Amino acid sequence: MSSLSRTTRWRLGLGATALLTASALLPSPAHAEAAADYTITVDPSARGAAIGDTMYGVFYEDINRAADGGLYAELVQNRSFEYSTADHASYTPLTSWTADGAAEVRDDAGRLNERNRNYLSLGAGSSVTNAGYNTGVHVEKGKKYDFSVWARAERGTTLTVTLEDAAGPLAKVREVAAEGAWRKYTATFTATRTSNRGRLAVATTAPAALDMVSLFPRDTYKGQSNGLRKDLAEKIEALRPGFLRFPGGCLVNTGSMEDYSEASGWQRERSYQWKDTIGPVEERATNANFWGYNQSYGLGYYEYFRFAEDIGAMPLPVVPALVTGCGQNKATDDDALLKRHIQDTLDLIEFANGPRTSEWGAKRAEMGHPKPFGLTHIGVGNEENLPREFMARFKEFRAAIEAEYPDITLVSNSGPDDSGATFDTAWQLNREAGVDMVDEHYYNSPQWFLQNNDRYDSYDRNGPKVFLGEYASQGNAWKNALSEAAFMTGLERNADVVQLASYAPLLANEDYVQWSPDMIWFNNHASWGSANYEVQKLFMNNTGDRVVPSTATGTPAVSGPITGAVGLSTWATSAAYDDVRVTSADGETLLSDDFSGDASRWTHTGTGAWSVQDGAYVQTDTAAENTMVTAGDPSWKDYDLHVEATKKSGKEGFLVAFGVKDTGNYYWWNLGGWNNTQSAVEQASDGGKSTLLTKAGSIETGRAYDIDIKVRGRQVTLYLDGEEWGSFTDDKPAEPFRQIVTEDERTGELIVKVVNAQDTPARTAVDLGGAKVASKARVTTLAADQDAVNTETDTPVTPVRSTFSGVAGEFTYTFPANSVTFLRIRQR
Structure with a gap:
């Protein structure tokens, strides 16, 4: 495919509002003493890949x-009474509505049109109230809200529309005269108070049919209707x-x-x-x-x-x-x-x-x-x-x-x-x-x-x-x-x-x-x-327009053998496990359990219902997901794990774990996963999973399977019913220090982007390869504790803009611990 079209629309840099007078983000001397040392070498004479304007989207x-109740600005939920059990088992055509008096949702020849099937038949003196999304309809004091409804009514019918919360009215009541065949009626509210718990109600003085009951903020994105x-x-x-x-x-x-x-x-x-x-x-x-x-x-x-x-x-x-x-x-x-x-x-x-x-x-x-x-x-x-x-x-x-x-x-x-x-x-x-x-x-x-x-x-x-x-x-x-x-x-x-x-x-x-x-x-x-x-x-x-080739030193790798206890689990499945044996590489028995007695050696860390039944350890809850039980020592290494497993009922197969350190860090062989369509080895790291090996295949109900896992160093071999199923070596380092340098052709700036995903600051010697540059760089830094999470009321991960005045052909910069830093350096 030919390269994508180019403009300068997106190469606007860090913005004219950058705080150019802020102090540079440098760690304290105490932190600097503990910093790890890196080098970044840039080759401005070489040409890397061109970056298209559509690189990121x-x-x-x-x-x-994301749509209704989200990006789509409509404030009324289920505005056309079309909710159905086809959407969700708990839904009815009046979900999110409360009726007072005679109210019935109909699907007959009196409907608004063939696509909009359902409508509400409302008796004289009756009303319906909509609860909106989340805690209710949100309105802000002084802002306008456009109401509309399609109605069919007798001559002389008045629709009374109110917007209120538990404390009282949120806007002046509106009355709409309606009569005749289906027609759209509108009104506008101006909110007198701010509330997150509003309710929109429509009452009628005479029998009426209603559909498409809507409330939109006037202040939508770019002021657009709908x-x-x-x-x-x-x-x-x-x-x-x-x-x-x-x-x-x-x-x-x-x-x-x-x-x-x-x-x-x-x-x-x-x-x-x-x-x-x-x-x-x-x-x-x-x-x-x-x-x-x-x-x-x-x-x-x-x-x-x-x-x-x-x-x-x-x-x-x-x-x-x-x-x-x-x-x-x-x-x-x-x-x-x-x-x-x-x-x-x-x-x-x-x-x-x-x-x-x-x-x-x-x-x-x-x-x-x-x-x-x-x-x-x-x-x-x-x-x-x-x-x-x-x-x-x-x-x-x-x-x-x-x-x-x-x-x-x-x-x-x-x-x-x-x-x-x-x-x-x-x-x-x-x-x-x-x-x-x-x-x-x-x-x-x-x-x-x-x-x-x-x-x-x-x-x-x-x-x-x-x-x-x-x-x-x-x-x-x-x-x-x-x-x-x-x-x-x-x-x-x-x-x-x-x-x-x-x-x-x-x-x-x-x-x-x-x-x-x-x-x-x-x-x-x-x-x-x-x-x-x-x-x-x-x-x-x-982003920049072109990659400027650069290299960086890496972080010394620290690795050892895969260590950990063993585990058994299921996912929306009932299964029985028996004859669990863990043997060291030199033949020592580390664990042997045929469940002829109890299951006292096993610790239940997940959901599910486990019990010893007929000499097997059985999980019976077919709705529970990840029912992990574990046994053994987290320091175990170089061992063989044997398990006999039988699926009793449910959607999937077996989950046999090894290298178990805790509930968020382990490996497991997922046999018959993904609705019993494939099997894979997955690694959980701090609660997140990655797939290391996968094959198509399913698990039969009622059949006993022999499962064997051989762990040697960081090499793992897996056997199913005595036949080798697959193997892998988990020895790839997780490099925490990464960099890329790009050039913004419009501004002539080099953009040095550095990620330091470790708890130690990275004191870094930067060599720009003879490029002639200004002495000051515009800097944007994101840095926080690794477990920090942005919420509605607290945003610890927020960009900080500053300047750095020590730029030269060769200079040193200390990138904070757990940080992403962009330096925009103007070329002369």
């Missing part, structure tokens, strides 16, 4: 209430993202084979249909979200394209490939359905780029955007577990799109993990097919990110480019962000291969969390950036 998915929540949109804009990937990952491709069928009559569509998300909001469908709630589609494809344009980002939509991923394994054999989705993708390109005289371009123009959006990239599929089936369908998408739109770049993917059989097969097929770009996803421990800075050093420079579409270390503490920063220096060094990268997920409502960690957190009245957000913002605002 954001990945948006409707997870953790707009976005301002504080969240501005936090995303402040990242200066080069691209916006939407509308999600798993919610895109799951359910894509359960589409609407005219033969079966109307039904809720299970997959994400972009055409359902455009046009007047009252005519858009709602849908069950993969993550367990309802999505209204008020925030739809038009709004995504508009938002990308507003923040100057390249739009990158993702469409389903008719092969499920995200722990599911299914590929469509319905050729007509596949062709329909391909045509939908062609129509999407026309909607984005077509002239206003085209069918879909006209729909875009009708919505208020006559000018094309300039779509250049589309992702097809997401985390498919069936790479061969996926590639066959991807090729059909590509052939159809290339025939009509040869300039569109199609993005393929490599499955849900950073390695393993699926990953390797997917990459082989992508290379053979000559795809332009491959989307990689992985969520790993901080240690993995510190160990894998060189991941892309060995990638084929002439092969497909990489879109790192989802990545994060498993946590929102500063240590997680530090490890990601260290990894990002490797992404930039390999910018000729990794051309797009985005942390994920982007947003999380603190009261509705399906996935953690997340970049930006919020509730109904406030939002805050995580430590990870601050790292992403620093890199995204100071």
